[in-house]
Amino acid sequence: MGRQPCCDKVGLKKGPWTAEEDKKLINFILTNGQCCWRAVPKLAGLLRCGKSCRLRWTNYLRPDLKRGLLSEHEEKMVIDLHAQLGNRWSKIASHLPGRTDNEIKNHWNTHIKKKLKKMGIDPLTHKPLPIGNEIENQSQQKQHVQNDQEQQQQQEEQSCTATDDTFEIDQINEGAKVEDKVEFVTMDHDEHELLNGFCIDEVPLIEPHEIHLVPNCAPSSSTSSSSSCSNSSSNFLEDLQYLPDFGWPNCDYSSSNNNNNHIIINNDTMGLWDDDFSSWGQESWAFGVL
DNA sequence: AACGACGTCAACCGCCAAACA
DNA sequence: TTGTTTGGCGGTTGACGTCGT
Secondary structure, eight states: OOOOOSOOOSSOOOSSOOHHHHHHHHHHHHHHOSOOTTTHHHHHTOOSOHHHHHHHIIIIIOTTOEESSOOHHHHHHHHHHHHHHOSOHHHHHHTSTTOOHHHHHHHIIIIIHHHHHHTTBOTTTOSBOOSSSHHHHHHHHHHHHHHHHHHHHHHHHHHOOOOOHHHHHHHHHTSSOSHHHHHHHHHHHHHHHHHTTOOTTOEESSOTTTEEEEESSSOOOOOOOOOOOOGGGHHHHHHHTTOOOOOOTTOBGGGOOTTTTEEEEEGGGGGGGHHHHGGGOOSEEEEEEO
16 A cells, blocks of 8 residues: 555645744754655644645745845846756756745746847747737747657657756757857856855845844855745744744754854754755854844 | 736646655 | 555646736
């Protein structure tokens, strides 16, 4: 027999998350790490489906998330990657540290699509839009492009069995678009920059004046500009400062700065996170409340 | 000030591949 | 080997905010 069902979906809450629920989920994950999501709602005292918890965490609560609009460079990367990968948002997101597939997908649909159209570029083909008869041709073109993409994808799949990103990038760089090479070169640089210390213009998930997740070696210098916290989640951040001791095995509370209330988490305490946050690439982190 | 249209984005839905018993 | 569950993904929805009239 297989495993137990994810959730019975009876009496489970749906819709926007409340600050209280967020707090419970954050508290649980920080205490226990990410284990099996099915068990999370029960153990965390949430009337939510495990899937919903996972989504909330990965798309909104994860402390390594960047918030706010995508920078121009990130936008450019998304466009380039979309030209090569199509609507494979998770793949695209994997090249943009701190961004989720959902976020990129939304940004694409709401901002980039329009921008490209304004510029006379078809967001599907990434080629100049035909002059006149645009609307009539679009549906036909969509179908055509879809077929082309499918064919291309099939060819890709046939020609390679490896699926890791490095291989894909190599393939992409060998692909038809020469100009994209430049973008990937700069992306590597950017990724490196991001992984080693969060880029300067990043907008952290948690309001900087409330909670900081910063490299221990470099005190936070967040210059967030226009963080737009969602309605339901703005209050929980304030509540976070009242969270109980998370019980990090080797948390160095003694070294927490009284002014900033930073809690220093050494790398060897991050076992719980290894699966998902290895990309943080930091020697240690400070998770604190201002 | 009131209303409707439009834009944004968090959350849900359904499907699929991988993992598991 | 097979059936079931889980986690992840992309598409879609709907609530909420903003803008224009």
